[in-house]
Every structure is written in structure tokens, then in C-alpha cells.
Amino acid sequence: xxxxxxxxxxxxxxxxxxxxxxxxxxxxxxxxxxxxxxxxxxxxxxxxxxxxxxxxxxxxxxxxxxxxxxxxxxxxxxxxxxxxxxxxxxxxxxxxxxxxxxxxxxxxxxxxxxxxxxxxxxxxxxxxxxxxxxxxxxxxxxxxxxxxxxxxxxxxxxxxxxxxxxxxxxxxxxxxxxxxxxxxxxxxxxxxxxxxxxxxxxxxxxxxxxxxxxxxxxxxxxxxxxxxxxxx
Numbered sequence: 001x002x003x004x005x006x007x008x009x010x011x012x013x014x015x016x017x018x019x020x021x022x023x024x025x026x027x028x029x030x031x032x033x034x035x036x037x038x039x040x041x042x043x044x045x046x047x048x049x050x051x052x053x054x055x056x057x058x059x060x061x062x063x064x065x066x067x068x069x070x071x072x073x074x075x076x077x078x079x080x081x082x083x084x085x086x087x088x089x090x091x092x093x094x095x096x097x098x099x100x101x102x103x104x105x106x107x108x109x110x111x112x113x114x115x116x117x118x119x120x121x122x123x124x125x126x127x128x129x130x131x132x133x134x135x136x137x138x139x140x141x142x143x144x145x146x147x148x149x150x151x152x153x154x155x156x157x158x159x160x161x162x163x164x165x166x167x168x169x170x171x172x173x174x175x176x177x178x179x180x181x182x183x184x185x186x187x188x189x190x191x192x193x194x195x196x197x198x199x200x201x202x203x204x205x206x207x208x209x210x211x212x213x214x215x216x217x218x219x220x221x222x223x224x225x226x227x228x229x230x231x232x
Contacts, residue, residue: 002107003123014071016081029079092153094161095178096168100128100143105173110149113163120160122151135201136194138176146178158182187226202227 001012098106103126110124127146132139139146149164151157165184168175176193177183191198205228209217214228222228 001123001125019075022075025075025077027077027080029083031084090153091151092157092161092182093148093150094164094182095146095148096165096175097129097139097141097144097146097178098168098173098175099141100145102173103145103147105171106145106147106168106175109167109171109173110147110160110164113160113167116163117156117159120151120156121154122149122157122160124149135197135204136179138178138193140176140193140197141174185225187224190225190227198226 002010003012096106107124107126114120114122125148127148129139129144129146131137131142131144149157149161151160161182162184165177169189174193177185177189194201218228
């Protein structure tokens with residue numbers, strides 16, 4: 001995780017290591033929420049930063065302080081390590097996958113986008129993954145970096161997200177946007193990202209769905225992105 005509001009030029013790294021299973025390990029998957037700020041607090045803070053952007057560095061640092069505290073010696077199963085997350089209103093996220101060897105180029109563009117927009121309550125984070133076999137899976141490269149822009153949902157944060165994608169396209173850095181987060185997808189960007197895999201996906205969709213199915217599983221959004229049967 002990289003956040004210029006806290007330590008400019010530094011990053012926070014979380015590492016996990018696989019170890020042999022301990023038969024005496026207690027598997028406890030119960031949800032034990034701790035006392036924390038209310039559901040709508042982030043919305044209030046985001047609106048405050050729209051009105052007073054000068055507070056962005058201080059508030060962003062405070063929000064991230066707990067998440068960036070040291071973690072040492074924590075042991076758990078996969079299910080315990082990646083259990084549940086607490087939803088919060090007023091937060092926003094955008095993400096792209098790109099070839100792992102382009103991570104520095106992607107982050108440079110992210111930082112430039114933040115500089116262009118100015119003060120925005122966002123942080124950047126990188127995760128690494130291997131290619132997914134799905135035709136429209138956004139993790140498309142054998143070794144991929146998933147570069148996130150996460151923050152409070154205000155106007156400045158959304159401007160950073162849009163500017164970053166525009167600059168990635170202008171720099172012709174290969175990437176695909178996360179389907180489930182805020183994105184700037186267009187029919188052209190989807191075709192640029194997925195190429196022949198898009199054609200294979202469309203062909204499978206035609207084989208699978210009859211006319212009624214096309215209607216049930218169709219939407220204006222799919223039409224707009226060129227993800228529906230052109231002959232329907």
C-alpha cells in the first residue's frame with residue numbers, strides 16, 4: 001500500500017507465508033465485530049473533504065493508521081485469514097490488472113493522476129495474481145499486478161480514478177478494469193482489453209441463450225459495452 005499523505009516515497013508491505021498445518025489449531029470462524037465508527041461515517045467525512053479539501057492529508061492518514069499497524073506472527077487457516085469484511089457507506093474503489101512487469105509504469109500514472117487532481121482521499125495498493133482462465137476475467141496476464149485505487153467516495157477521489165484510466169489508455173499500457181468496482185469501461189476499451197477472448201465469450205453466450213434468455217440476461221449496460229448478441 002502506498003500513500004503519500006503518510007510517508008511519501010515509502011510503501012507498506014504485508015507478507016504471508018505457508019506453513020505446515022498444526023492439528024491443534026483452533027478453527028474459529030465466528031464473527032466478532034469490534035466497536036468501530038458507524039456505517040455512514042465515511043459518507044460524512046467524504047462530504048466534509050469536498051467542502052474542505054485542505055483536510056485531506058490529515059484525515060486520510062487517520063483513516064489508514066489502524067489498517068497499517070504492524071502484523072507479526074499471526075497464524076490462521078485460509079478461511080480465517082480471508083474471512084469477512086465490514087461494509088461501509090461512503091467508500092469507493094477502482095482497480096486494473098496489468099502485466100506485473102509494468103507495475104512501476106502503472107503506479108507512476110496513478111501518482112501523476114493524483115497530482116493533476118490535487119488533494120484526494122485515496123491510497124494505492126498492489127496485489128499480485130496468476131492469470132485466470134475465464135474469457136472475460138480481468139486478470140489476463142500470466143503474472144499480473146492488480147493495482148487498486150481505494151478511498152473515500154467524494155468528487156476528488158472519482159476524478160483521480162477517471163484520470164488514471166485515461167492516462168493508462170493514452171500511454172498504451174495493457175490493462176483491464178475490475179468489473180465489480182468503479183470503472184470507465186466503454187465498448188472500445190473492452191474490445192481493446194479482451195480481443196479474441198471477447199469473441200469467444202460472445203459466441204458461447206449465443207450458443208447458451210435463446211431469444212428469451214438474451215432478454216432476461218440482457219441490459220442497456222451490456223449493450224453499451226458490446227457484450228450482448230449483436231443480432232438480437
